[in-house]
Amino acid sequence: MSAIETTVVTAPGKVLIAGGYLVLDKKFFGIVVGTDAKFYSFISTNKFEKLNDKFLIKVKSPQFTDGFWDYMVKICHIEKDEFFFQLLPISSEQKSNKFIESAIIYSLNVAAKLQGKKIINDLEKGLHIIIVGSNDFYSQRQRLSELLLPLTTKSLKSLERFCSTNSKLAEVHKTGLGSSAALITSLVGGILSHLKVVNLKSPEAKNYGRELIHSISQFCHCLAQGKIGSGFDISAAIYGSHTYRRFSKSIIENHLNSALTMDRFNKETNSNFTSLLQKLNPKNSCFDNEIHPFSLPPGFxxxxxxxxxxxxxxxxxxxxxxxxxxxxxxxxxxxxxxxxxxxxxxxxxxxxxxxxxxxxxxxxxxxxxxxxxxxxxxxxxxxxxxxxxxxxxxxxxxxxxxxxxxxxxxxxxxxxxxxxxxxxxxxxxxxxxxxxxxxxxxxxxxxxxxxxxxxxxxxxxxxxxxxxxxxxxxxxxxxxxxLTCTTCSTGIECLSEEEGGLLLEYVETLM
Known part of the structure; x- marks a missing residue:
């Protein structure tokens, strides 16, 4: 892979230690603990050839036997400087992944709305995306059995980082740490960071970036799941450990219902999303979730x-x-x-x-x-x-x-x-x-x-x-x-160029 530039964004998993079911109701709250089990999205600009009004996005998740998806992104011009992006699978036989697809298409269209035509030039060489998650997100029982190792923390820590599940994505046994939420959050955060829509490295700009990624990720996660959930898992992926009170469903409900009826992002979806983005943009303070920093006491x-x-x-x-x-x-x-x-x-x-x-x-x-x-x-x-x-x-x-x-x-x-x-x-x-x-x-x-x-x-x-x-x-x-993970109060992060580069070198050895 001949990458010109790579952005690496991480998002943690979660544990809801109090507030189960109650977090579905805005009247109540939950105590959410972030973990040091994380998802990593590597976003690279590549030298793919542009085909007229389309460019290529290749996605790879090397922990799964079927973890690869190729897309063409089409630029749909409306009038004057207004346009939107459509995501099209390269092959009609390619199996859909709603979590990845919703994160990509909405991130690109957020960039289009906030950056304008500049974003087309930034994307003309295409994107190469790699997604991996810490071992704790998936059961390692079969792996340990194959290695004749007991089911212990010591055995789990001996496994290579991001080890293969040796299975298809749909067949993997998850451990309940919020893998889909951490995936979507790291991917949305990675794309928006790579395209310079947000800056997670700047202390001055980080709050805006996290809030925008949070609201977009909440919507994408609801779209992928086909319903509006409590959202505490996405919130944990953004903020780490905290007390959480959910957002009002009415903020996204109408557009979500409309988007669920569409095969793909189109002119009608784009029109609805333009108005929705006004609510999701932190500058307008419409997204009404409540976050209060929290950590377990010392020694716990x-x-x-x-x-x-x-x-x-x-x-x-x-x-x-x-x-x-x-x-x-x-x-x-x-x-x-x-x-x-x-x-x-x-x-x-x-x-x-x-x-x-x-x-x-x-x-x-x-x-x-x-x-x-x-x-x-x-x-x-x-x-x-x-x-x-x-x-x-x-x-x-x-x-x-x-x-x-x-x-x-x-x-x-x-x-x-x-x-x-x-x-x-x-x-x-x-x-x-x-x-x-x-x-x-x-x-x-x-x-x-x-x-x-x-x-x-x-x-x-x-x-x-x-x-x-x-x-x-x-x-x-x-x-x-x-599981080997423990608590971690840190939420979404964009790794330094040096740290991200070293991790990318390692991940590429797995592919």
């Missing part, structure tokens, strides 16, 4: 695992919403009480951050005491807690444990009332066993719950390692597969 260590069972998140969500529609009083009462506990948890996390800043010595002492005992027994082991500061901090630790246990109880109640396996009995048994390990303060089902995944938060590396070695590895009811 997140550990994730996927389960070899699987759930259909859309089906879970559909059934919960059906229950809420059929029994609104029952559902709303439970949601309101759950929201109170979620708010308490957020406030406790923020309080612990303040307490650490106020007395780090006392905080570390309590962290050590709690990490050596089972959470259920903490209040029976307080002999070493002497100062007033230590007692106040200790109370906060105990309240985090108690509050999250209350959240779990309410999710179990929703499981029974909605008849939806949010925290089914098998998960309850597994999570309870995790809570029996010294130093584990929280264990739960992320997001929509079900049988896909679990998370634990421990107060020491020893605690989370013990969960993996003595609970997950020996669990008989199902196969529990640890």
């Amino acid at each position: 260590i997140l550990k994730l695992a996927d389960l070899d069972v699987g759930s259909s998140t859309p089906k879970l969500v559909s059934n919960v919403l059906k229950w809420r529609a059929n029994k609104p009083d029952e559902a709303n009462e439970l949601w309101e009480s759950l929201n109170i506990k979620n708010t308490e948890l957020e406030n406790l996390f923020r309080k612990l951050l303040t307490q650490f800043d106020g007395d780090a010595v006392a905080y570390k002492k309590i962290l050590k005491i709690c990490s050596g005992n089972k959470a259920a027994l903490w209040k029976k082991n307080i002999d070493d807690i002497t100062s007033k500061s230590e007692k106040v901090i200790f109370e906060s630790f105990c309240l985090v444990y108690e509050t999250f246990q209350s959240i779990r109880q309410k999710l179990q109640e929703m499981t029974l009332k909605a008849e939806v396996p949010i925290e089914p009995l098998s998960q309850t048994k597994l999570l309870n066993s995790c809570m029996e390990v010294e130093g584990i303060i929280m264990a739960g089902v992320p997001g929509a719950g079900g049988f896909d995944a679990i998370f634990v938060i421990g107060l020491s590396e020893k605690a989370v390692a013990k969960v993996e070695d003595e609970v997950w590895l020996l669990w008989k009811d199902t196969s529990v597969g640890p």
